[in-house]
Amino acid sequence: MMPTTTRVPHRVFGTSTSGNCHKVRLVLDILGIPYRWHEIEIMRGESRTPEYLAMNPNGQVPLLQIDDHTWLPESNAILCYLADGTRLWPGDRLQRARVLQWLFFEQNAHEPHIAGARFTRAFLKQPEHPRLPVMIQRGYQALAVMEQHLARAPYFAGEFSIADIALFAYTHRADEGGFDLAAYPAVRAWLERCLAQPGVSEMPMSH
């Protein structure tokens, strides 16, 4: 008789109201991959305990536990790992590079400002924070880049992919950071297309 192997489901250490963590939940739900979610209260320092730092020395969520000895941090790296070999990761070389282009854009030009403004207003409750105006200005710049692309194409890299999932996470809660999407009709239509994909859910609101 063939020996049976028990596959341990992926474990996700995440905070449900974090867009970086919601990306991971979305990919797992869309692909129907079983997982266990371990809620981490970052505001109570739970990602900075010695036990947590032993798994992720960078002390942040999300963190994917693949097996007893293997952990993967960084939301977009987790997305690439989970999507490899699936319809969310294109076969074409240029389209794969396009996915990476938008994943880097998300972390560099989008998340620091759009998620940063949401964190400052909705979590820190500091609407007068001196860095907020720059975050709002740079966040709108990122939204304008997205609007320009989405006016010509339904998704960021050909078909619906992890590039869309990564950008969806904080864009659909941008209002919590003080952003108004009224002047971005292509972005709003794309958000609806993303939400219509099986497995895509909205992230819980900050309060």
Ligand SMILES: N[C@@H](CCC(=O)N[C@@H](CS)C(=O)NCC(=O)O)C(=O)O
């Ligand atoms: N580049 C990282 C950013 C992760 C990140 O900023 N995580 C935040 C929550 S969204 C966090 O863990 N903050 C708690 C802390 O830094 O102590 C990723 O994409 O995973």
